[in-house]
Amino acid sequence: MTNPLERLVRVLARLPGIGRRTAERIAMRLAYRADDLLSELTSAMGEVKEKVGLCSLCGAVTTVDVNPCSLCVDNRRDQSVLCVVEDPGDVTALELAGGFTGRYHVLMGKISPMSGKGPWDLRLKELVERIDREQCRELVLALNTNTESDATVAFIRDLLKGRQVKITRLALGLPVGSGVSYSDPVTLERAMRGRQAV
Numbered sequence: 001m002t003n004p005l006e007r008l009v010r011v012l013a014r015l016p017g018i019g020r021r022t023a024e025r026i027a028m029r030l031a032y033r034a035d036d037l038l039s040e041l042t043s044a045m046g047e048v049k050e051k052v053g054l055c056s057l058c059g060a061v062t063t064v065d066v067n068p069c070s071l072c073v074d075n076r077r078d079q080s081v082l083c084v085v086e087d088p089g090d091v092t093a094l095e096l097a098g099g100f101t102g103r104y105h106v107l108m109g110k111i112s113p114m115s116g117k118g119p120w121d122l123r124l125k126e127l128v129e130r131i132d133r134e135q136c137r138e139l140v141l142a143l144n145t146n147t148e149s150d151a152t153v154a155f156i157r158d159l160l161k162g163r164q165v166k167i168t169r170l171a172l173g174l175p176v177g178s179g180v181s182y183s184d185p186v187t188l189e190r191a192m193r194g195r196q197a198v
């Protein structure tokens with residue numbers, strides 16, 4: 001059986017941005033310091049597991065008792081503009097940046113043959129349904145800058161051929177290979193404002 005501390009280190013090292021060395025330091029900090037951090041962390045994680053989920057309409061993070069999420073039901077937001085992102089965290093990053101007043105649609109990833117993810121593993125059927133139902137006139141693709149995201153953009157463009165919807169993409173300026181949620185708010189706001197037709 002794996003020793004409990006080693007098990008914790010291995011789990012922590014699977015988190016984004018945390019390598020083995022950092023995972024060891026965090027595990028030690030939690031295990032040996034006589035304060036409430038470990039129990040607070042355990043309780044906070046339990047609460048997230050119980051109460052946090054994804055919006056059934058847009059796919060952004062929400063609490064299970066607020067579904068559809070507050071962004072989806074906010075009447076002040078422009079229903080005719082839909083911003084498509086890869087991950088729920090991208091919605092949070094774009095909201096923090098400000099400047100976008102439409103609604104969101106999370107794809108839950110991108111087309112990625114390497115990881116066996118085809119177009120229909122994404123929330124594309126839901127996207128098309130929303131475009132038709134909500135009479136969307138602009139689709140802003142706020143996808144990351146790498147070849148897989150470019151393939152996703154091309155697929156969406158083909159998928160929507162014949163529909164009266166303008167497709168735009170965030171202005172170049174996001175560093176190549178970077179993700180929306182890793183970009184700073186100022187860069188994101190500028191990229192949103194300068195979005196261009198694709």
Ligand SMILES: [Zn+2]
Binds near residue numbers: 058060068072
């Ligand atoms: Zn929502």
